[in-house]
Amino acid sequence: MTTPERRELAPGLEISRVLTGLWQIADLERQGPIDVDAAAAAMDAYAEAGFTTFDMADHYGSAEDIAGTCAARRQGDLQLVTKWTPEPGPHTPATVREAVGRSLDRLRADAIDLLQFHAWRYPDPSWLDCLFALQELKDEGLIRHLGLTNFDAVHLDMVLNTGIEVVSNQVSCSLLDGRADGALTEVCRKHGVHLLAYGTLAGGLLTERWLGAADPGPEGVKTWSEMKYRRFVEAAGGWDRLQALLAAIRSVAEKHGVSMANVAARAVLDRPAVAGVIIGARLGRSEHIADNRRLASLRLDAEDRGRLAAASGALEPIPGDCGDEYRRPPYLTAAGDLSHHLGESPSPYPVRAGVGGRMRADSGTVWEEAAGFSRAVRIGEHIAVSGTTATHGDRLIGGDDPAAQTHFVIDKIEGAIEALGGALEDVYRTRIFIPDLAHWEPVARAHGQRFGAIRPANTLVQAGLIGSGYLVEIEAEARVGS
Template structure:
């Protein structure tokens, strides 16, 4: 069975089914060692079956090293695509740090040019995530990266990146029959802007399989793998084991009808969704092979009856909250540990602070305008925080181009960063004031973006038309917040 391929970028064509190597980190957990050469050899059956695209990351244990050994051994006869990720700590980033990260991946992968480097940002309240992307652009222009992708970006911030001129070809996000967030806003926006979605978690760490059909609810604190720990949280958030079993029984009927497995039906459903360029199916190299089963993804087609039955079972599930990637940025953290403790040690403040007069604390962004005009990015006195008028700028860059919604999201990000720097958060905002340069054209886009970010907070709000300083600015926002006791 031929595996379809898709072009993500000039010079980068991938299999629509990618083999994920995140489980290598799990296999090396608690000091366990992995035979790297045996793992590299275990990649070959996938390549022979047409599954020549592998997904990995800088923090997936020895995954990049394993892939590099395979490439070195087969370079003369076999073409593979190695998609990796860079997941830096939050905070300031330098060109030297970016070059070091790129060179480390090139060395591990034993290649001059990384096929696709995917970037993850832990927080958007710190605008320095854009610095990293601009520096990756320079690495791509220098020929060390073929293409730039994102991972776990929500729709709003994919929009900010695209409208700011970042040339992104993909966004890797969670996507499954249980987690359908990608289908609502992200997929339509991504498809309209030439960004392919790469969906992981399609089989929920193995929970979408015959093994769990009719099985009693597992002891959630004694699961075998990080993937099971993580996706167990998704199942509980979506309504629990009983409704999940209803979904499994429906999938089992569809699977038996087509002579395939439940996992194959689950992955095929995701692959069929508009905007999805590929699905990522995990592999435990040198331990278990699923090449034949994975290849069956294209041996059948879900018909209208199948889709209707699946939709009826999905209707009993609760939606996973938020947009794509929120599981890594806002509670409830749907991670293996239920928080970010195994990912990060701390979040540095986005802006510097210092004492001011009369018991005030000042947050400063360091722009030339603050000392010239005599103001702070934000001021806290007691429980009150007041944030200055905020436009979509970062350093010398105007953010968001002519996209009023993107500019609004970035303004609110900066406001969130200022609040965090002074011990507050967006939920503490009690009033927002929005100034729009062209109300007739942009009011609705600005209002909708404001609604996305403040809809659960509902502060007092005013929107007015105003002549802003700088023709590139479509919107400016200021807020008042009260952090309480």
């Protein structure tokens, strides 16, 4: 049987193109504790077959402990890929170090091969503080490589232009979910970043088990994966649309004498920026080692790709951008909301009472105190946001890319408005100032990406900006509930 494919994800980090996902550990532990040694032995069987790369997270139950137990038995031939998904709100370098230290202890490692970071809310800039602290730990050697998970194209580009050394982004990507195929793939190819695709089999829904089956309904799916991806099916147009897709996958599978899972995974592996697909394992309960090994020899031809593309094209697009299922309705999660993941999110910026019944939000830049102004002020239903540049603390976000700076400026504006009880959709007026007319189009297009459905009144003018490196400044006005 063909040896599993491998790919260099980053210098010194070669991975199996089929990563074994350990999210199911947390699901299995809903029924009770797992025998760590037995699960590690089951994990070892994957490694012996050539599937040496394992994907997990700090919140996947005992996954890191199991992986650490397995790694301790082997001669350093595993690639352990984990995630950190901190609660929203402020984090310090010390709390970031503590979180990474916990994973290192559980993995029994002196460095993490790939640490992937998830940010819950972009309008709260504390996610950047986490990434800067992680970059410092990478420079120190506790993390070998940094990755992201569930980042959209805009914010991946922002991170890379800011100078944070990211090598990968893990996102949902399947024949059911094509959100990663457009702008995100373009950003990855521009910067040389790889995608790691999860949800490739849609929690098993893209396999023989569900072909011709009646819709089980919300009560008929049992695992967290099935619960989650049934919501994706609903968003994509419903069970009949799924069956049409499954029929197309089956026809290609029969032609090549392979499983439907092989076809669904191969279709994603062949996408331009994808370095690997993550296929979940219920360690000690069921395994797919032999089936996964067939992937290496499967080649889809033009006819196959056309048939699969037509079936996928008949689906409704999954709403939003990559990762939006964790950031805004409709929440395409197992629970249909964020109750499994989060409590109440803190305000993006501190809010204080001002004179005359005003409320004000501050972003913490030195000039707010020195020059006597607020990032935003609310009087009654009205919110005014000061001219805002791509500053976070003493750092410039977005580097010398005007679009990246613009998106961070709009994130700051959104955060200030949210802090005062409004939403970006409440904005009815923006004013944009740029020092270099050569940048007007990328700035305007970035504004259009964020405000295209809102359509506030807008003015864009050329003007000198105070401060070094700033390519754009924006002010905004909003009316709450408008």
